[in-house]
Every structure is written in C-alpha cells, then in structure tokens.
Amino acid sequence: MTDLRPRLPSPLQEVADDRFARHGVRLLLKRDDLIHPELIGNKWRKLVPNLTAADGRTVLTFGGAWSNHLRATAAAGRLLGLRTVGVVRGDELADRPLNPSLARCAADGMRLHFVDRATYRRKTDPETLASVLRAAGAERAYVVPEGGSNALAVGGCRVLGEELRGRADVVAVACGTGGTLAGLAAGLGPGQRALGIPVLKGGFLEDEIQALQEAAFGGRRGDWRLDDRFHFGGYARVPAGLEAFAEDFARRHVVPVERLYVAKLLYGLVALVEEGAFPRGTTVAAVVTGRPFG
Numbered sequence: 056m057t058d059l060r061p062r063l064p065s066p067l068q069e070v071a072d073d074r075f076a077r078h079g080v081r082l083l084l085k086r087d088d089l090i091h092p093e094l095i096g097n098k099w100r101k102l103v104p105n106l107t108a109a110d111g112r113t114v115l116t117f118g119g120a121w122s123n124h125l126r127a128t129a130a131a132g133r134l135l136g137l138r139t140v141g142v143v144r145g146d147e148l149a150d151r152p153l154n155p156s157l158a159r160c161a162a163d164g165m166r167l168h169f170v171d172r173a174t175y176r177r178k179t180d181p182e183t184l185a186s187v188l189r190a191a192g193a194e195r196a197y198v199v200p201e202g203g204s205n206a207l208a209v210g211g212c213r214v215l216g217e218e219l220r221g222r223a224d225v226v227a228v229a230c231g232t233g234g235t236l237a238g239l240a241a242g243l244g245p246g247q248r249a250l251g252i253p254v255l256k257g258g259f260l261e262d263e264i265q266a267l268q269e270a271a272f273g274g275r276r277g278d279w280r281l282d283d284r285f286h287f288g289g290y291a292r293v294p295a296g297l298e299a300f301a302e303d304f305a306r307r308h309v310v311p312v313e314r315l316y317v318a319k320l321l322y323g324l325v326a327l328v329e330e331g332a333f334p335r336g337t338t339v340a341a342v343v344t345g346r347p348f349g
Contacts, residue, residue, distance in 0.1 A: 058134040059106075061090045061099055064218040067340065070308045078328050079335030083223055084310065087215070088346040093134065096344035097228075097235040098127035100215060101208035102199070106131055108207060109197035113138040115188065116199040117178055120148055121156045121291055123315070123345055124203050129165035139165045140193045144175040156348065166191075204234025204263075209241070209271035215342065216242020216249070216277070223247065223340035225333065227324055229254050229316035230281070231290070233264040235344065240277030241268065249279040252323040254316050255290045258283055285323035291315055297322060313345040 066086040075082045087096035094102060106114065114137055118125035125141045132139035141160055149169040153161060161167060168191040170178075177183040179200070188194050199205070216239040219226050226243060230236050230251040240249035253260050260281055268276050287297055293314045301318040305311060312318050320341055333339060 059091065059094060059099070059103060059131065061094075061103075063090065063214075065090050065096075067219075067222060068310075070310070072307065074325050075328050075339070078331070078333070079337075080328050080333050081338040082324070083338065083340040084308075085215075085219060085226070085340050085342045088311070088313070088343045093130040094127050095123075095346055096342075097212060097215070098124065098203065098345075100211045100238075101203035101234055102127060102131055104207040104211045105197070105199050105203065105205070106135065106137070109137065111137065113140060113193055113196040114199060115140040115142065115191065115193045115196035116203070117142045117144070117175070117201040119144045119290070120154055121315070121348075123348070124201070125160050125165070126156060126163075126348070128199065128203075129160040129163035132165060133163040139163075140191050140196060141165045141167050142175075142178070142187060142191065143167055143169045144172060145169060146171040200232070202232030202234060204232040204237075204267060206267070206270040208234045209238040209267050212238025213242040213271075215239050218242075219340055220244035220247070223338045225250055225337060226340045226342065227252060227320060228342040229320040229344060230260055230264075231255065231316065233260045234267055235342070236279060236281075237264045237267040237271065239342070240279035241272055243277055247278070249277060251279065251281045252285050252320045253281055253283045254286050254319050256283070256286045256288065282323060282327070285319050285326070287319060293318070300325075310343070311346045313343075313347050316345055317341075317343055 068084045090099045116128050146169045212235045227250040230253045236251040301312040
C-alpha cells in the first residue's frame with residue numbers, strides 16, 4: 056500500500072496555553088492530522104487494517120451525509136484502485152444535489168447508495184445487511200462498519216497508545232463510534248489513563264467500547280472513561296460558541312481545528328482544567344484526529 060504510506064509516529068507538539076498553565080497542567084497535541092494528506096488521523100489507523108483484509112474486493116461502508124469516514128474510504132479507494140460503495144443514511148437525499156462531502160466521495164469514485172433511516176438503524180441486523188448488499192449490487196463486498204470501528208480497527212489504534220507511552224498522564228480523544236478510544240486505551244502504559252469525549256448524545260458508547268475491546272482483545276483493557284457533557288446537542292452540531300472557541304484556539308496556536316470532533320475535545324479539556332479535574336503537574340495529550348474539511 057505504497058500510496059498510503061504514513062508519517063508515523065505522528066508528531067507530539069507542546070502548546071503554551073495560559074488556560075492550562077495557570078492550573079499547572081501541560082497540554083500536548085498528538086498531531087494525527089499529519090499522518091497522511093488524505094487519510095487523516097484515526098481514519099488511517101482504522102482503515103488500513105481493513106483495506107488489507109479486503110484483499111482487493113469492493114469495500115462497502117456506511118455513514119451520514121457529512122461522514123469523515125465515507126470521505127476517507129473513498130479517497131483510499133481512489134489511491135489503491137479499489138471499488139468502494141457508500142451506504143448513506145437518508146433516502147430523501149437521493150433526489151437532492153450532493154453536498155460537498157458526498158460530492159467529494161463521488162469524485163473519488165465511490166458509488167453512493169441511499170437508504171431510509173429506519174433501514175439504516177437496523178444495518179447491523181444480518182437480514183437487513185444482506186438486503187442492503189443486494190440492493191446496492193455488492194453482495195460480495197468487504198463490509199466495514201460505520202466509522203470504521205471493528206476489531207481490526209481497534210488493533211490499529213492500539214499503536215496510537217503505544218506511541219504515547221510515557222509521554223502523558225492523560226490522553227484525551229473525541230469519540231464517535233468508540234474504536235479509537237478502545238485501541239488507544241489498550242496501548243497506553245501503566246499509570247496512564249484515556250479520556251473519551253463523545254460527540255454524539257445518547258450515552259451508548261460505554262457498552263460499545265467494552266464490546267470492541269472484547270472483540271479485539273478478549274476483554275476490557277486499559278484505564279479509560281468517558282465524559283459526555285461536550286457533544287453540544289449531537290453530531291455535526293456546531294453552535295456559535297463552539298465555532299468561536301475553535302477559531303480562537305486555531306489563532307492562538309496556529310493549528311487547524313476540525314469542528315465536529317476536535318473542537319469539542321479541546322473545549323471539553325479547557326472546561327475540565329477549569330473545574331480542577333487534573334492535579335497540578337499533570338500532562339494532558341489531546342489527539343488531533345482530523346482537520347477541517349474544505
């Protein structure tokens with residue numbers, strides 16, 4: 056997979072931020088957004104093991120209209136010459152002009168198949184999945200779950216934790232489907248803990264991460280927890296206050312701040328340090344899993 060050659064380990068950058076410094080806390084940014092120009096951050100770590108397993112077959116996966124995962128899968132298909140199919144949530148979108156995210160997927164050669172939201176919710180049911188594969192003309196495809204999170208992906212993300220062993224006391228990451236946190240926590244060393252900031256509301260991730268770790272490692276691994284207070288109302292919700300925070304952080308530190316995941320992570324860390332959640336002398340590493348789409 057020469058076209059997917061990564062920059063690993065990704066850089067670890069210390070930033071001087073008075074909001075952390077006045078509480079005696081160091082902030083590091085784990086720049087996974089610099090791994091690869093098109094498979095950004097955790098998308099590279101999660102997708103490459105699955106693309107290897109696909110062994111040249113068509114890759115079918117799932118996502119919403121603004122899915123980072125769909126764009127990354129489409130880009131990987133273009134780079135590797137693999138056929139890709141994206142199953143998109145919301146059949147009402149089929150008759151509308153493609154938004155910029157889906158247009159990028161199509162330009163990279165991904166065939167888009169729209170399904171109604173009820174079917175999408177049942178996509179992991181074997182009968183529903185078989186029906187979707189038939190309707191998409193992709194019965195023999197290699198299926199990657201929504202967000203790319205499965206046992207192979209979790210194993211790939213374990214390396215992220217290993218790269219951070221001994222470098223921070225707390226490693227924080229934004230969570231969508233939980234695969235990155237599941238692997239990250241397993242790769243960290245003794246005395247380190249992982250903190251997940253869910254970007255969707257619903258409180259379902261604890262069980263999902265536990266199940267992913269059981270599938271990948273046979274049981275719970277690492278010291279990890281979630282703080283679900285910083286989703287701002289749900290996925291893709293970026294109210295004015297969060298937008299202003301992201302712009303300010305980017306200006307302070309000359310770092311591009313992706314809005315759907317990374318901004319919520321950084322906002323949550325600022326709030327936590329102000330609450331006194333981290334003792335003086337703590338080093339916190341924030342994993343920058345993506346960059347702004349554009």
